Amino acid sequence: MRSSRRHPLLVPALLCALALLAARPTSADGEPGDGPGDGAGEGISAQVARLYRDAEVATQRYEAGRRDAEVQRAQAERYEGLLERERREIAALHEDLGRIARAQYRSGGGLPLTAQIILADTPDQLMRGRQVFSQAQLAVNNAIDKSRRAEARLRADQAKARSAWQALERHNTELTVLKQEIDDKLEQARRQLQGQADVSVAAGSCRGAVRLDQPPVDGTRAWVAPVESYELSAGFGSGGARWAHRHTGQDFAVPIGTPVRAVGAGRVVRVSCGGAFGIEVVVQHPGGYYTQYAHLAAVTVDQGERVLAGQWVGQSGTSGNSTGPHLHFEVRVTPEMGSALDPLPWLAERGVQVR
The missing domain is CATH 1.10.287 (Helix Hairpins)
Structure with missing residues (x-):
């Protein structure tokens, strides 16, 4: 029987490898992503x-x-x-x-x-x-x-x-x-x-956050619109063949790659890359509210990360159940779908007029 003393660095090396694997970003389903530097x-x-x-x-x-x-x-x-x-x-x-x-x-x-x-x-x-x-x-x-x-x-x-x-x-x-x-x-x-x-989306696994060179966040504003320039398309509660019941959010028609911003400070509680919403990010805000940013082409944050109002959380796209490039934005009282409320009055109460 061979003595383990002949390989004094084997155990520490294995522990380091396991630690690196555990630290890789994961999707909402727990599958490993590609990491921010891929x-x-x-x-x-x-x-x-x-x-x-x-x-x-x-x-x-x-x-x-x-x-x-x-x-x-x-x-x-x-x-x-x-x-x-x-x-x-x-x-x-x-x-x-x-x-x-x-x-x-x-x-x-x-x-x-x-x-x-x-x-x-x-x-x-x-x-x-x-x-x-x-x-x-x-x-x-x-x-x-x-x-x-x-x-x-x-x-x-x-x-x-x-x-x-x-x-x-x-x-x-x-x-x-x-x-x-x-x-x-x-x-x-x-x-x-x-x-x-x-x-x-097809693999159900996120690539991980990409770190983009974004402009400084305006610290004087507590709440902002999720995108800067846009056209409103499908609204909250509207009907459509692609939704089981009623539309649960507000759609912002923007080109693919448009920076998507966190509407307020909070913590990223979900980064998911599969299902009807395609690539999505969910942020928890103080006061018990959650905001969802769906049909993205890429994410710029990791799960568990804290974000500021106006900070980029992703880039818009047309992933998932989508007929064209847009951002699907929801406000919820839980992180799960089915608890959404009309996002435009919610934003208006916080000083953000969306037209």
């Missing part, structure tokens, strides 16, 4: 979150460029309107100049200087006529020069405005292309993320 799943989740941020930045840049373009368009139209008005004034001035010229001719102002000398009765008459003519001619010439300078200046301003507008159009086109590229990448990443979620 490569591809976390990579796709992080990629989707990053692409959402990139798309938001690109959209903001696009909107800023569009607003600048509208301002520039209005300025160009003002230039064109001013130019048109100046042209009308110049046309009126030319008409006045024609009348002046005709009047001068009738009064002798248009006669050659030799004829004026011959026809003048006195030298004083000749000088007065020439002085009036010179002053009138000088005023006419000045008015013409002024009008021509103004028209040239306005044409130059119009050209500058048109050039600036064309540059903004090119800029907006570039931003649109950039945004479309991000949207295309995001759509591809969404499909991959949902594909992994479907695999987890």
